[in-house]
Amino acid sequence: MSSSNTVLYFQGGLGVLANMLLLFLYTFIILGHRPKPMDLISCQLTFIHMMMILTGGDTLIEDILESLKFGADFKCKTTFYINRVMRGLSICITCLLSVFQAIMISPSTSSLAKFKHKLKTYIIYVFFCLWSFNLLFSSRWFFYVAGFTNVSEINQIKVSKSCLLVPVNHIIRGLMLTVTMSRDVFLVGVMLTASTHIVFILFRHQRQCKHLHSVSHLRASPEKRATQTILLLVVFFVVMYWVDFIISFTLILLWRYNSVIVTVQKFVVNAYPTITPLVQISSDKRIINLLKNLRSK
Template identity: 30%
Template sequence: GTGRMAASELTTGIIFLSQTVVGALGNSSLLLHYLILYFTGVRHTDLILQHLIVANLLTLLCRGIPQTVAAFSVKYFLSDIGCKLLFTLHRVGRGVSICSTCLLSIFQAIKISSGNSRWAELKVKASKYIDSFVYLSWILCLLVNAVFPMYVSGKRSSTNFTSLKDFGYCSGVRHDTTRDSLFAALLSFPDAVCVGLMLWSSSSMVLILHRHKQRMQRVHKTCSSRSSSESRATKNILLLVSTFVSFYSFSCLFQISLAVVYHPNRFLVSTAAVVAGCFPVFSPFLLMSRDTNASRLCLTWIRNGKTPDIMRNM
């Protein structure tokens, strides 16, 4: 009865709160780490990672905080404008997170590719325009999600729409099927392109690493520290991309379920939100794990009076 429902609401609230706090702390500490590195000469991968972390924070906070508050039995505390703004910012953050992971994957694939003239030229161009691509991803995500406010409403009392879906703290607005399908296709298209590019660049990197390993086995022990650091960086990015694709695929299944089910229950809504928050929560810890010194950066910095160049082994 009511007691079981209250217990389930409390459990959901604790899950959202834990996810938001852990994810916010992980992303914030990693952002601080990259901001310190920024003043010592930023590399292109560092710039992409900074934007990925900011996008992750935006995704987590815009969904995690209201979901936590709603789970602790405070319903519809946001105004109509508040709902529209939070949902849109969450979508923009999610979009930039996908674009940044995709850019990171493509940039690393170009970076480690064989040194023939065509690839060498592409490496120079990629390095030159990477900043523009990063900022362009924010603009594109804002433009794509500009129509999103039409599909979110603050109060359940807005009965002038065909149907409203209860998201706990806001409502989803249902229009006619054709319009909703077109809208879903518009939102999914950039994501599908990015995931396709990620899979292509990741498979290219796996192939390059495999060839490199075979070559090194033939040459025996002449492997330079440069090539081993590049291969370590590539493996880290492959791990990040595969984690992203796994969580993203699960998230998509839940999002499709939410779109298809006419009146989704609280469990489906909550599970979809938890799954959507998994990548922003885990990615900073994946990025930290590649460098055992990352957590001790600030201490070393204070002791030496300058920032150590420890991230060059990425």
């Protein structure tokens, strides 16, 4: 096994274990307490990231499908489709997370305050719409990916050891790229707008409270810690997204397999779903206290 594959397997293993742990803890919180909408969003994002890593190519799921005697084409289409659905949901739910937090910390005098109770009421419908959209939007990949057995093929874009992108017309390829880019640019723009609003609120709050010097006031509130965590995740997501986009755009233009570029892309794609649960576990006091309680028993 090459050193690059070792790094990818270590990254994937760490990401899956961290997301599994966080998913278990969020499920425990949601079932044991009255769940907050933010908990439902974070729990769903955790599940999405776990599935995203598991279907990221050359994974355990592919080996399981192969052991069940499924054909290479079915195995390829299934894992690639699920992975693309999860990647689409990742950007959608991350966007929802930033928008939700921007609304929740808005002062009562803000025009966004009127949406607070509406978001709590309609959060399930929002989830349904996001899942339905991404399941339909990613269905096009059933036609543009295929399994292969001839590993000597070099003029194809291989996405895993048994899966490649089917050559398509330049017009269709350009249309696919345009539609996908339009969706992602819109969502990233919404994220950045919500994050800017959050930063403005935090800055204004800090200015209003700077005359307070007691330790109790200087300590960050749970809401402020959660807000800072979300800002960190959004910034990291945006950086990783554009790095991934540049790499993907390069591969589409070249339409030629390059093992180094593909390896770097896999590492970049899995960076966000691997780092996210670690950040959430270390920054959420409820999670930390729950881990301490489980450890003491």
